[in-house]
Amino acid sequence: MIGMHIPDGFIDGPTSLAAAVVAIGGIAWCLRKTSATLEDRDIPVVGLAAAFVFAAQMLNFPVANGTSGHFFGGVLAAVLVGPYAGALAVTVVLVVQAVLFADGGLSALGLNVVNMALVGAFAGYGIFLLVRKLLGATAPSVTLAAGLAAFAAPVLAAVVFVGEYAIGGNDAVSATSVAGAMIGVHALIGIGEGIITALAVGSVMAMRPDLVYGARGIAPAVARPGVVVQGAS
């Protein structure tokens, strides 16, 4: 089974609508911030972030008996192109998945955007900054902080989902009875998310640290002629 986001019908109409309103507001804000800060040369990198997150989300990996996990990508996108463009990149992935591949319900798009794009990119980037600060601002700490923040992202998404379910889910099954299993399985998924994110960020840091938003202001581990690391923005 490839991918698998929240389908139609899991969460009721009013809650899905509320999530859609939050999602639209969040995306509008991200568009505004991106238009103010993005450079021309970042445009293809944002496209690449979306394309790569999409591709990685097709690689379901085993996490437990009879259970797989898929990549989320919010932290990877945020560390590469910043949280605003990163959230947009993941949103593009979710929209394409819902429209082209019937992965993720159309009425659940707001929920999926909130959980994976907004929570993933913003809460994830916040954790990344905190961990990077604790580790000290070096190139290896960018990779390590990204991996650790990425571990947390699916867990946070699961917590938010349980909250959405508590509000608008099937009354016959309580949120508390589902919470443990849902959050627990996403902690396992977080391990895969952290590893994949660290590998991807580490690869980019080795080739083009100047393209990593989360590395701005940090000296590269090895001075590379012709590569300029941007000052902190």
Add this chain to the structure above:
Amino acid sequence: MSFVAIGLIVAVALVVFVAPNADADPDGLERVSADHGIDAAAAEHALAGGPFDGYGVRGVDNSTAATGIAGVAGIVATFAVGAGVVCIVRRRRIPPSPPADLPGTPAG
């Protein structure tokens, strides 16, 4: 080769060579939902039956080939829309050039 080109090639290689071998089990959300019966109300997707439904390709029976084709289609779509959206919002930000005949107009 440009960094972006390398990244796209890696993405294509992943969907062509690795995705067909992806774990076939339901993912964590679906698994827990099924175990606890919260997917009882799940509705069929409004766009079910589309050409790439479920990351396959209608008319292509070989699942390995279908996954690869669907993956490449998704990569093209997400790259184009992702770059396109930020390109459009960025264009809107660039202010129009001031008229050339006004004295004292600052350059740029």
